[in-house]
Amino acid sequence: MTDRTSHLELEQHEKTFLDSNELIINMGPQHPATHGVLRVILKLDGEKVLGTECVIGYLHRGVEKIAEHRTYTMFNPYVDRMDYVAAVSNGLGYCEAVEKLLSAEAPPRAKYIRVILTELNRLASHMLWLGTHALDIGAITPLFYTFRDREEILKIFEKYCGARLTTHAFRIGGCVYETYEGFEREVKKFLDFVAPKIDEYEELLTTNRIWVERTKGVGKISAKECIALGVTGPVLRASGVKWDLRKAQPYAAYADFDFEIPIGQNGDTYDRYIVRMQEMRQSLRIIEQAVGKIPDGPIMAKVPKVMKPPVGEIYHSIEAPKGELGYFIVSDGSTQPYRVRVRPPSFVNLQALDMMVRGQLVADVIAVIGTLDIVLGEVDC
Amino acid sequence: MISRLKVRHGSGIREANTYLGQKYIVADSSLIPELLQVLRDQEQFDYCVDITAVHYLDRERQFELIWILYSFPHNERIRVKARFADGESVPSVVPIWPAANWLEREVYDMFGIRFGGHPDLKRILLPDGWKGHPLRKDYGIIQQDQEWVQINLGIESGQ
Numbered sequence: 001m002t003d004r005t006s007h008l009e010l011e012q013h014e015k016t017f018l019d020s021n022e023l024i025i026n027m028g029p030q031h032p033a034t035h036g037v038l039r040v041i042l043k044l045d046g047e048k049v050l051g052t053e054c055v056i057g058y059l060h061r062g063v064e065k066i067a068e069h070r071t072y073t074m075f076n077p078y079v080d081r082m083d084y085v086a087a088v089s090n091g092l093g094y095c096e097a098v099e100k101l102l103s104a105e106a107p108p109r110a111k112y113i114r115v116i117l118t119e120l121n122r123l124a125s126h127m128l129w130l131g132t133h134a135l136d137i138g139a140i141t142p143l144f145y146t147f148r149d150r151e152e153i154l155k156i157f158e159k160y161c162g163a164r165l166t167t168h169a170f171r172i173g174g175c176v177y178e179t180y181e182g183f184e185r186e187v188k189k190f191l192d193f194v195a196p197k198i199d200e201y202e203e204l205l206t207t208n209r210i211w212v213e214r215t216k217g218v219g220k221i222s223a224k225e226c227i228a229l230g231v232t233g234p235v236l237r238a239s240g241v242k243w244d245l246r247k248a249q250p251y252a253a254y255a256d257f258d259f260e261i262p263i264g265q266n267g268d269t270y271d272r273y274i275v276r277m278q279e280m281r282q283s284l285r286i287i288e289q290a291v292g293k294i295p296d297g298p299i300m301a302k303v304p305k306v307m308k309p310p311v312g313e314i315y316h317s318i319e320a321p322k323g324e325l326g327y328f329i330v331s332d333g334s335t336q337p338y339r340v341r342v343r344p345p346s347f348v349n350l351q352a353l354d355m356m357v358r359g360q361l362v363a364d365v366i367a368v369i370g371t372l373d374i375v376l377g378e379v380d381c
Numbered sequence: 382m383i384s385r386l387k388v389r390h391g392s393g394i395r396e397a398n399t400y401l402g403q404k405y406i407v408a409d410s411s412l413i414p415e416l417l418q419v420l421r422d423q424e425q426f427d428y429c430v431d432i433t434a435v436h437y438l439d440r441e442r443q444f445e446l447i448w449i450l451y452s453f454p455h456n457e458r459i460r461v462k463a464r465f466a467d468g469e470s471v472p473s474v475v476p477i478w479p480a481a482n483w484l485e486r487e488v489y490d491m492f493g494i495r496f497g498g499h500p501d502l503k504r505i506l507l508p509d510g511w512k513g514h515p516l517r518k519d520y521g522i523i524q525q526d527q528e529w530v531q532i533n534l535g536i537e538s539g540q
Contacts, residue, residue, distance in 0.1 A: 057506035062515060069522050228480065
């Protein structure tokens, strides 16, 4: 994509030879630490970052355009391909949005199954984040630990719906699969297995001197800046804002469970690490409460086979592992949505990168991309 | 809140209603961005969740712009909608919410709607030289910029 012009490049051309200490370098789109095809143009003064510009779109697949040419049901599997490490969350948001449009509601049993799988997915997403983020900063071991344990979650997904990543676990109106024989037992076994593992990750990193020096005070962002830039999720919470859509505007069955919203104070990379670690423990708490009391009953609400939601529009959002994931759907009364807009958390959060790395070192750019926890499939949609 | 807005803006607020429990305001396009500024400053809608557009080919003013706002102090959402004609410039809200920067670039990229006063309005997801705006209703699902594909990718067609 050589025809991309950057304001940074243009500025450089206008400069004279006397400003030779400023350097423009290109990071990505093929770079192991950008977690996908992200290109960042860096303007440097020695090791110091003077400015950045993100070039995105390499993974753009036109999800919103595809939606207009599929029925509501047919579009369901596509949303899994956005944030492909948290496919269950994407599916939950979409199904709930269409249910609202249809004025339908999933039965209690389906809601509990949804919460359990979504929280397991949050754990899987945070584990993948931790492993790759630590790897970027130079700690190799956590990657092996987290991938080993994430595997157990994927096994549960596979047993439940046959897929490990792009699960398509939910349907509009509820769930299509009943829990398998021994589901509760296996989930409980997993909870007992994984709780000490999270302590293990923390033992590797929380007081590790290299980790602390590479993350404390790096990529600071204040609560005010987060809100102005629309940054949500763990990044917002690490800046001290106690806001989580699961509490603020509860959806699925989240109102039934007791859990805390972990927050940080400094809004730096270290605090975001601590917040996500605590979130993993809170997810365990939610799963533990949910798995003990899955109500009996149907798993599917009565929804028509051919869905024609009445003319109107809806915005529904959920707390995905990365932040607020919203769906804005416009119905014209036909079987296909007139417009589907996805508000991807990664896309909006990535916008804060420039502000967070200005004045810091090149190596910190790597740390900040990691701590923002972006998935390029979602940034580009 | 609605009555306060109506007193201030009069008939510019064409409709203020709720659908499926969600509040929305349909405003005259001339009220943008003043109405949005008031919503942030006086009604504390401090978080711009999303900006998007919907294309209606058969309408005289083809584009409906939608601003989805959220207020942290009140835990409340609202949608503001306004209609604009093709080619008409929409006032940018980047000075109100910096978050609008990329969101408006995406709307420009997908619909070809220009935002007046945007600091750096250019495509964001598609390549700069691409012709056409894919989320317009008259843009086909397999349509592409053949010329761009041939020059830049060196292949006959991407389909």
